[in-house]
Amino acid sequence: MDWKTSVKSNGIMEWPYPVRYHDEIELETDVLVLGGGIAGCFAAIAAAKAGSRVIVLEKGAALRSGSGGTGCDHWINTPHPDSSITAEEILDWEVKFSGGYCNGISRYIAARESYETLLELEAMGGKIRDTSDEFEGAAFRDEKSKFLFAYDYENRIHFRVWGSTFKPALYKACRELKVNIKDRLMVTALLTANGMAGERVIGAMALHTRTGAFYIIKAGAVINCLSRHQRNWAFSTELRGISSFRPPQIVGDGHAMAWRAGAEFTMMEKSVLTSFGSGNVLPPYSHGNCLNTWFPCSMIDAKGSEIPYQNRDNMIIPDPADRTRPAPGQKFLGERTTDYEYKRPELIGNLKEKIEQGEYTLPLYADLPGMSEMDRKAIWGLMVGEEGKTGIPVRDLYQIAGFDPEMDLLQSYMFLGSDPMRGSVRPQERTGGEIGDAGGLFVDWELKTNLEGFYAAGDALFAGNYFYHAATTGRYAGKNAARFAAKVNKFSPNREQIKKEKTRIYLPLGKKGRMEWKELNMAMCRIMQDYCSEYKNEELLNIGLAWFDDIEKNELSHVSVDNPHQLVRTLEVFNVLTCNRMILQASLARKASSKYLHFHRLDYPELDPEQWRKWIVLKNLDGTIEQSAKPLNFWQSLVDIYESHRS
Amino acid sequence: MKSFALPNNTSPASPVIIDADICNGCNKCVNICQVDLMIPVRKKGAAPIILYPEECWYCGCCVEICPETGAIKLNPPLIQRVRWKRKKTGEHFRV
16 A cells, blocks of 8 residues: 555554664674675675674665675676686786776685685575576587576676575575574664774674664674665655665665774775666666677667677677677677777667668667577576566566567667666766776775774675675675684773764754755765766865765754654765765875776876876774875785685 | 645655555565565555655565565556567557
8 A cells, every 4th residue: 555545544654663762782793794685695604604603784684685686697707617717817807997996806806716606606595507408509508517608608707697596595594504684774883992993893883774773783703795885976866766776775884884983995086977877767677778688689770670789890790699709819708898808799889870870760679589599588588587676677577568578679778868878867977886896995815904803895895896796705704704703802892982873873863854864865966966076176076075064064963754764764864975075085085087987187187197096095083084005906916815815 | 525635745656566455464575675665554464555665676576575476566667667569560569
């Protein structure tokens, strides 16, 4: 029943859950995992297997939570015994593509351990092979192992997987290992030794999203698996669920609390045009296209003419089989890259001009009926079926509405102003990075931050990546955190720190506010668009900071809430504000422009000058920002250091 | 006809449609929803209330977990409805 109907017949309902604001519940564990998504579940499983008692705190419901909770269609960048591509070659590509602004540590760990992580997932019950022989004989299938591959059918490092089976398998494995999963808890702050920023992390504090009760969790080690910042530049108050690429409750809670605790961050100055996050684009992969999930779908125009694919040298490739083969001399095809060395075939580059000249007629369509049966089934049945946001919302829903992939041409909205991949959004509608390479926690080879006892995995790391990376780094961080927790004594939380946090989070209660959280988030996006977007300079960035000072002083104490749910949403927006400050501080610290960081300072226009090709690392110690720099390849010798840590 | 003093609906107003006759009131959808947009009602066996419709991410995990076929379905916002064409006949359809 919708709310209005309910109100008309029963009046305004009271909050259905017991309200327990300020009540304290204390818990204690060896390893505390913040966030129960892919990274969080893998971290918990690894720590529990190493003998630790583990608690997972999850804001939603861990059975399906996280960016990959409802599914994923591919497990990429994965060397394995039947492929000749090595982990070092994969890292070469990632470093080249990002101009060096890549997390060499986590990406290398991922490349080295991704295959064994995938097999571990299979042992838990995740489906990774075509065991029903549905695709027998397909060009992308290995007949012996029954693995299916995507994008590059020759080198076979990108697996097609049944990702909707993954989260339930992980959840079950957590339960079997006696991991204590606490759903509906929003982590609000870290507990530190003596309550001091920059000291060892000894636990966390959390708020129950339904009751408003306050949780104090003491731990030997803490792992941040809370993804990354979102809703900084783009947010829609009404279509809010579809104005973010990741689930909308992912806002950078982990970034904000780690910043307040004195953890080091890097790359927060980076922002890119958002290709997904805007209320006026269509959800990713929900219409006819030929990108990623839909690659290598044939596209035709309104009159039935096929749009040719071209190779990296802009030469038309007539044979559809060549869309998934490297060009002569090309090592392998990257999953998504503009770098010549690894570039995938794509639709002809001058398509727009040809449409304008009348050679092709709009609208365009995905020609699933024109594909071979195996390719069609791989795209519509498997990839669209297993990708997180397209299984039920696209494949199932469209088929219920009558869409038949064997007979029907799904319209493409490319060139009609709502292509989710090329962005019809305004240039100031940005994101820290929707796919990979966004700012995050700076870590060492243990995936440990500068704070003792505090680890990170998945998108909480700087320059994180997809599902495979979240899983692999979660597993790796879980093992290290367990080892640390086994050898340390637990600290007692500092009462003063608890008191301060309770004052902060319960601030909106009882306010007769002039505004609610949505208006605040929307306004903050406008500030970021105006003062920290495609045009930046010292003056603009400082005005941005002044704006947030002002909002903290004047508006924050007037935001009102009616129940614990709204309190959580409000605290999320407070975290968005903290992340905005981090972005502004990082943008002020980098006094140079960078093509790779999509970072343009009008007062320092030179692109990527040599002296600025480095990581700027920032931390906040009770309001004082400390800045340091690290060479881009600070991880040094990948193979040797990895091997020494592994042993 | 009785009129009510009510604020405007948010848009979209109904991200999911629950058929109260089929729904068994188990609240599995309420408890799997990642943004917690529904709330349970006191009456045993009754369908939940969609309290925060605009927060829906349209992931479909509520539909996936529902034990009663047809009790809950996703209802994408009108702005997100796409079209298709039957290749042989040229007939047009929409979601």
